[in-house]
Amino acid sequence: MSPALAQAVECIRDAAAERRPLCIRGGGTKDFYGNAPRGALLATGSLCGIVEHQPSELVLTALGGTPLEDIEATLLEHGQMLAFEPPHFGPGATLGGCVAAGLAGPRRASSGPSHGGVRDFVLGARLVDGSGRLLRFGGTVMKNVAGYDVSRALAGSLGILGLIVEVSLKVLPRPAVEASLRLEMDLEAALDRLQRWAGRALPISASAWVGGCLNLRLSGSSSAVAEGMAEIGGEGFAGESFWSDVREQRLPFFSGQAPLWRVALPARAPGLDLGREEFIEWNGMLRWIHSDRPPEVVRARAEALGGHATLFRGGDRSCGVFHPLQPALLDIHRRLKAEFDPAGILNPGRLYAEF
């Protein structure tokens, strides 16, 4: 065990013995996300470094405190990428924070092998649980059905099950060609077209509708991208900075003052109809909206459409930013938390106030 890891284990054991809450923090770029952090700081910065990257294995293993930009730079050197295109939301974002937040970027709704969120690309993890035990789940191979897949369940866990010491990820080759298209159309037309295109084997790797414009990114072999562009039409544009601005929420839409809601919906859901403009991603399955409406109203609308709503940025976090859980699920959550963190010291309340 490295000195940094030994120190983290000791810190957790001491806190558990005294039932002192800890706030696990990497780059601190996602402090805004989830319920308000509390507890003494457990910084992950010293758990830093790429442990292994074998390009021909399509696997990268790194310690939890490794900056995402280091990982992305290493992958880029070998023509590879994190297919889930995670947002950084500021300098210093770490791998552990990225997995704990479980947030994926525009490529998540891609066609082909890049499809999927953070958890779909997690292959294994090492974790220090709330009792200070070092656990190792999954591994570094694509196919592995030995033991429950706890490593994937860490994606989006906001640190409540343990300190993410190390993660192994499936990585993918960068597409040979990428091109971006822009088409003018209203929200209803955009939602309809996105569904139809998604059923037609087109190499669409990202979509964003805002202000009467549908923006698409196509990725793949030169022939596939050329064929897709011919079929879809619209006007081409240089998309690189646009898509990173979508991912990092740097477009003007995101400078709205009202609280920002993240609404996840089933594929065919219509417009939110909450009286404010929405920003649409993931073929219509992700909607961003600035709204001052009471949380119950936004949640009721999301639920009526078969989805759920998260208070993403701003607003009053004290009433709980995440959509409430069904009773049977809540029971399982409580028991899992009690098993992995019996003293209740790891990021308490960050996901749900109850634990």
Added chain:
Amino acid sequence: MNSLPAWSGGEFLEGLRARLPDDGLLVDPEQLRPYESDGLTLYRQLPRAVTLPATVTEVAAVLDWCHRHDVPVVPRGAGTGLSGGALPHAEGVVLSLARLDRIIEVDPLARTATVQPGVRNLSISEAARSHGLYYAPDPSSQVACSIGGNVAENSGGVHCLKYGLTLHNVLRLRGLTVAGEPVEFGGLAPDAPGLDLLPLVVGSEGMLAVVTEVTVRLVPVPHLARCIMASFASVETAGDAVAAVVAAGIIPAGLEMLDRAAIQLVEPFARAGYDLQAEAVLLCESDGTEAEVVEEIGRMSEVLTAAGAIRLQVSADEAERLRFWAGRKNAFPAAGRAAPAYYCMDGTIPRRHLGRMLRAIQAMERRHGLRCPNVFHAGDGNLHPLILFDDGDPDSVARAEAFGAEILAESVRLGGTITGEHGVGVEKIDQMCQQFDDDTREAFFAVKRAFDPAGTLNPGKAIPTLHRCAELGGMRVTGERQAFAELPRF
């Protein structure tokens, strides 16, 4: 074993009967016999009763009643599993989900299918076909295996490098807790609130919840698929060629390998046109639009040639492509003809160690005096060594067992896993001791307790207790013993 209190007196059984349709409860040994094992018939155990509910309400009622009486419940799909995951409990009830076999909805625009757990894997693709869509994960037993079983095992198939495992293609599971309470994992909208419990339930071998409805993602049927058959003069060069294809930024739709022994074994049987002079054959498939496939096959051919392929043949038409695959998929029936019995292992290793692993297996062949042809999902490093032995000869059996244990130990040593896609079940429970330390195995029990506090849902499978962690074993299959022997496998 002392009988559970529930089985003394008739109250429990009568209560069970009252919760099921007339033909929904089996208790006569004669009727229980077909349920005494799954696809791994080496392990057999008669249950006390088999329940065959036809509705979700009946499933819930069975679970609730058993839970109230502390009676173990073993869920069962089509019974094609290969690790004994559906082996009955001597004091328990088998909960067959076979009658929940309805396709509830195919939504072509949303590209989803919602089905009951007893629906066969292939039926989903058949139902979606008219919309130009299909369900991608295709375990070789897909004509028989059920989607509920696929969820329990996180089944793969030959296309999972590009299209993912069951987990990557399931959006939502509706099910019941061990107490019969409704619960939902995942959702039709992405990123369901709370912890992502779907990856815990998928692959949990029926130990965390009972699945009663599955919504899967459908993807467009590719316009075209073509396959390259490439011959190599050594297994090492073939292994390096696999790495070269992936390193060149290509994700083949399928990438499979057979070694010389496997080629010699299947060619007379399947007449796939394999190169009998080759030390190893790679099957490398591309799918997509016509232009895309032409471009990719061209790049794949260049890489394979540069990596030392001595002969390349691209499938000229669909019939030839299917013939290439027929050889691969019939490796197991061919092994069944070549020897009285065979052990099939299921380890996965990092791709770059393929050559090393094969050399190690060759050394083991000499040491144990047994032949071991190899077929594998080379694209994801999942090996299926077939140890040929004579099950009538106790010495041969013992050598085969030692051989298998050595292969799995080597898989773990090379940084891999003891099971890539067949599951742990009862069969590889001892090898779990090699792969996971005490604390991690205890954490698996913690997960189990969180979902199933009473511990009555498929108890005793997949996770070994501390005191078990001493023995080694392997999967032993014989022609007589393997159910569904006619099914293409792996």
